[in-house]
Amino acid sequence: LVRLRARLARSQNSLGKGLLTLLSREHLDEDTWEEIEETLLTADVGVMPTQELVERLRERVRVLGTRTPEELRGLLREELLTLVGTDLDRTVHTESDLDTPGIVMVVGVNGTGKTTTTGKLARVLVADGKSVVLGAADTFRAAAADQLQTWGERVGARTVRGPEAGDPASVAYDAVKEGIAEGADVVLIDTAGRLHTKTGLMDELGKVKRVVEKHGPLDEILLVLDATTGQNGLVQARVFAEVVDITGIVLTKLDGTAKGGIVVAVQRELGVPVKLIGLGEGPDDLAPFEPEAFVDALIG
Numbered sequence: 001l002v003r004l005r006a007r008l009a010r011s012q013n014s015l016g017k018g019l020l021t022l023l024s025r026e027h028l029d030e031d032t033w034e035e036i037e038e039t040l041l042t043a044d045v046g047v048m049p050t051q052e053l054v055e056r057l058r059e060r061v062r063v064l065g066t067r068t069p070e071e072l073r074g075l076l077r078e079e080l081l082t083l084v085g086t087d088l089d090r091t092v093h094t095e096s097d098l099d100t101p102g103i104v105m106v107v108g109v110n111g112t113g114k115t116t117t118t119g120k121l122a123r124v125l126v127a128d129g130k131s132v133v134l135g136a137a138d139t140f141r142a143a144a145a146d147q148l149q150t151w152g153e154r155v156g157a158r159t160v161r162g163p164e165a166g167d168p169a170s171v172a173y174d175a176v177k178e179g180i181a182e183g184a185d186v187v188l189i190d191t192a193g194r195l196h197t198k199t200g201l202m203d204e205l206g207k208v209k210r211v212v213e214k215h216g217p218l219d220e221i222l223l224v225l226d227a228t229t230g231q232n233g234l235v236q237a238r239v240f241a242e243v244v245d246i247t248g249i250v251l252t253k254l255d256g257t258a259k260g261g262i263v264v265a266v267q268r269e270l271g272v273p274v275k276l277i278g279l280g281e282g283p284d285d286l287a288p289f290e291p292e293a294f295v296d297a298l299i300g
C-alpha cells in the first residue's frame with residue numbers, strides 16, 4: 001500500500017486532493033460543481049461515471065449540511081469505491097486440472113506493456129510455487145520473443161518460440177503442448193497487437209484462441225492497456241473486446257500518469273474488471289488491483 005501510494009502520488013495531487021479541496025469550499029455553488037466535474041473528466045473518469053458521481057456527491061453533501069474535512073473525505077472515499085466496484089471478481093484464474101495447465105492469453109496493442117506484463121505475471125506465479133511456460137506468439141515484433149525469453153530466464157519459466165514472422169497460432173499451440181508435456185501449472189501466451197485492420201486482428205487472435213482451445217479451455221484473456229493513453233486507449237480496448245472475450249484488464253504505467261480515473265472508465269467501457277496494475281518496468285512492479293488501496297492512494 002505504501003508503495004502504491006508513492007507511485008500514485010501524481011494521481012493523488014490531481015484527483016483526490018483536488019476534489020477534497022473543491023468540496024471543502026464554504027459555498028458549493030454551480031461553478032464549484034463544474035470544477036469538480038472537470039477535475040474528474042481530466043483524470044479520465046469518463047463522462048457517465050463523472051455525472052453519476054457528481055450527482056451522488058451533490059445529494060449527499062446537501063443532506064449532510066455542514067461538513068467537516070473528515071466527513072468529506074469519508075464520503076468521497078465511499079463514493080469513489082462504489083464507482084470503482086468492490087464486489088467484482090478480480091482473481092486472475094489459472095486453474096489447471098490433471099491433464100491441462102491453466103491457460104492465459106495476453107492481448108493488447110503493441111507498446112502497452114504486454115510482454116513486460118507477461119513476464120511479471122510469470123514471476124508472480126513462479127513465486128507462488130507454480131511452474132510456468134511462456135508462449136512467444138508475438139512473432140511480428142522482431143524483438144518480442146527475445147524479450148519474453150529474457151523474462152523467462154529471469155523468473156524461471158521456459159519460453160516456447162517459433163521462427164521469426166512465423167504463425168502466432170502454431171507457437172501458441174506448441175506452447176500449450178509443451179506445458180502439457182511438462183506437466184506445467186500455467187501457460188502464458190504473449191500475442192501480437194497490430195491494429196492494422198480489425199479483421200486482421202480478429203483473424204489472428206481468433207485463430208490463436210481456437211488453436212489453444214484444442215488443448216483445453218482458456219482461463220483468462222487479459223487485455224493490457226496503457227493508462228497514459230487515455231481516451232485513445234479506450235478506443236483500442238473496444239476493438240479488442242469486439243474481437244475476443246476479454247476476462248480481465250491489466251492497466252499498465254499507472255506510475256506514469258495522474259489519470260487514475262481510467263480504471264473506472266475502462267471497466268465501464270468493457271464491463272470487465274481491472275485485475276492487475278503495472279506500476280513500473282521492474283519484475284516486482286505488477287500488483288493485484290485492490291479497490292480500497294487504490295482509492296486510498298487517490299485521496300491520500
Ligand code: GDP
Pocket residue numbers: 108109110111112113114115116117252253254255256277278279280281285
Ligand atoms: P508490448 O509491445 O505491449 O509487448 O510492450 P512492452 O512489454 O515491450 O513494453 C513497452 C514499454 O513499456 C517497455 O519499455 C516497458 O518497460 C514499459 N512498461 C511496461 N509496463 C510498464 C509499467 O507498468 N510502468 C512503466 N513505467 N513502464 C512499463
